[in-house]
Structures are given as C-alpha cells and as structure tokens.
Amino acid sequence: PSALREILVQIPDIGWNDIGGLDDAKQELKEAIEWPLKHPETFEKFGVKPPKGTLLFGSPGTGKTLLAKAVANESEANFITVKGPELLSKWVGESEKGVREIFRKARQTAPTVIFFDEIDSIANARGDGGGDSGVTQRVVNQLLTEIDGMEELRDVAIIAATNRPDIIDPGLMRPGRFDRHIKVENPNEKGRLAIFKVHSKDMPLAKDVKLEKLAKNTDGYVGADIEAVCREAAMLTLRDNLEAEEVTMKYFNKAMEKVKPAYNSEETL
Numbered sequence: 001p002s003a004l005r006e007i008l009v010q011i012p013d014i015g016w017n018d019i020g021g022l023d024d025a026k027q028e029l030k031e032a033i034e035w036p037l038k039h040p041e042t043f044e045k046f047g048v049k050p051p052k053g054t055l056l057f058g059s060p061g062t063g064k065t066l067l068a069k070a071v072a073n074e075s076e077a078n079f080i081t082v083k084g085p086e087l088l089s090k091w092v093g094e095s096e097k098g099v100r101e102i103f104r105k106a107r108q109t110a111p112t113v114i115f116f117d118e119i120d121s122i123a124n125a126r127g128d129g130g131g132d133s134g135v136t137q138r139v140v141n142q143l144l145t146e147i148d149g150m151e152e153l154r155d156v157a158i159i160a161a162t163n164r165p166d167i168i169d170p171g172l173m174r175p176g177r178f179d180r181h182i183k184v185e186n187p188n189e190k191g192r193l194a195i196f197k198v199h200s201k202d203m204p205l206a207k208d209v210k211l212e213k214l215a216k217n218t219d220g221y222v223g224a225d226i227e228a229v230c231r232e233a234a235m236l237t238l239r240d241n242l243e244a245e246e247v248t249m250k251y252f253n254k255a256m257e258k259v260k261p262a263y264n265s266e267e268t269l
C-alpha cells in the first residue's frame with residue numbers, strides 16, 4: 001500500500017493577523033519563504049539564494065505551527081505537515097519511503113510548504129529520541145538526500161520546528177540544509193496583549209475588561225496559555241449563567257487563577 005494516500009495536503013486558513021506579536025519572526029519568514037516562492041525570478045536576477053530549509057525554534061505553544069501555516073497561506077502555497085514521531089511509527093519499516101513520498105507529493109502539488117514538526121524526535125544528535133536509532137539515522141539520511149537534491153530556487157519550501165535546537169543532528173543544520181534559524185520568542189507584555197486581542201476578538205467583552213491589564217499580569221504565559229485563559233473565561237461565564245451576554249473581568253481573573261503557564265523553560269533555548 002502506498003504511503004502517499006496518508007499524506008494530507010492542506011490549504012491553511014491561518015493568516016498573519018491570527019498570530020499575535022512575533023513581528024520579527026513573521027518578517028524573516030516572509031523573506032525566507034514567501035518572497036522566493038512568489039518571486040523566484042527576482043531572486044534569480046539579484047543572484048540571491050534563499051535558504052533551502054528554515055528552522056523555527058522556541059518553547060512549546062509559542063506559535064511555531066501557526067507561523068508555518070500562515071507563511072504557506074500568505075505564499076498561496078499548499079501545506080503538508082509531518083510530525084517527526086509519525087515518520088518513525090506511521091510508516092513502520094517504510095520510513096525512508098515515507099520521506100521520499102512526502103517530497104514527491106510536495107513537488108506534485110507545488111508550490112508547497114513542508115512542515116516537519118518536532119524535528120528533534122528524528123534528528124536527535126544523541127540518537128536517543130526515536131527509540132530505534134537505526135531507523136532514526138536512516139530517516140535523517142533520507143531527509144538529507146531529499147534536501148540536497150532540491151533546487152535552490154524551487155517551488156517547495158521546508159520548515160522544521162523544535163523546542164530542543166540543542167539536540168538536533170548538526171548534519172541537518174549545515175549550510176544548504178536547515179540553515180536559516182528563526183527564534184520564536186516567548187511573548188513579552190506587548191506580545192501578550194496582541195495575543196489576547198487575537199483570542200478575544202470574537203468574544204463579547206464587558207466594558208471592565210482591560211486587555212492591557214491581562215497582558216501585564218500574565219508574565220510567563222505563552223500563546224497557547226493565553227488562548228486557554230480566554231476560552232476558560234468564556235466557559236466560566238457560561239457555567240455561572242448560560243444566558244450571560246458578555247464576559248466580565250472577574251471571569252478573566254478566575255481563568256488566570258486556573259490556567260497557569262504550562263512551560264517556563266526559555267532559559268534552555
């Protein structure tokens with residue numbers, strides 16, 4: 001049976017405006033991926049070689065997947081997402097074939113962005129990520145073969161994401177491979193305000209809700225935590241009164257009591 005059937009090609013519906021903050025990361029992705037995909041002839045004319053692969057690194061829940069989807073969408077490209085561990089398990093015994101088919105599918109559906117999430121699980125320098133390091137090494141080698149075979153100016157772009165850049169196989173980070181590294185920062189107060197705005201934009205907010213105050217009081221929260229706070233505030237409101245018309249500050253404060261930042265490990269990045 002062909003593994004091809006299992007490769008899902010999507011057109012993401014995430015745009016830059018659905019992502020709060022991360023202005024530097026957005027700009028770098030535009031330059032590394034959107035411009036070359038949309039204007040290859042301009043790059044040719046100027047003799048500029050865009051990066052083949054882009055690595056997004058940052059804490060869990062900071063928006064790496066969102067960024068990859070948004071840049072595909074804004075580049076009018078298709079999107080194939082592959083989780084590292086899936087490569088090792090989904091195609092047991094056929095992992096290398098899986099990698100080949102992902103790239104083949106991408107070329108067929110081009111322009112396409114391939115997103116390798118949790119890349120550290122296969123590209124672990126210590127070889128202790130995927131269990132069977134023989135398979136892991138073969139998958140990495142196949143990935144390197146595919147990347148090395150890619151044209152520099154082409155209609156397939158690759159993005160990988162990790163929260164452990166320190167353990168990635170150095171072979172993958174070499175020039176001509178994942179050689180553009182973009183840090184996805186934990187949000188500061190300004191970033192958190194932008195994220196609160198994104199996740200409350202379709203919510204009826206009471207006049208007493210001060211998003212600035214919420215942003216100030218959520219030091220250590222990442223995007224995924226802020227999304228959870230907003231969802232929780234709405235749910236707590238409904239739990240008290242299913243006929244409520246709006247969410248008041250009281251419920252945001254309660255939600256912040258309940259949702260604590262899940263990770264706080266930026267020191268390791």
Ligand code: ATP
Pocket residue numbers: 018019020021022059060061062063064065066067117161162163195198222223224225227
């Ligand atoms: P992981 O490393 O756990 O895969 P990630 O960095 O890929 O995490 P995402 O999957 O992009 O994180 O984000 C998870 C959810 O958190 C998103 O669906 C979104 O709702 C919210 N989120 C994270 N960052 C942001 C952001 N900057 N702006 C708006 N929403 C965000």
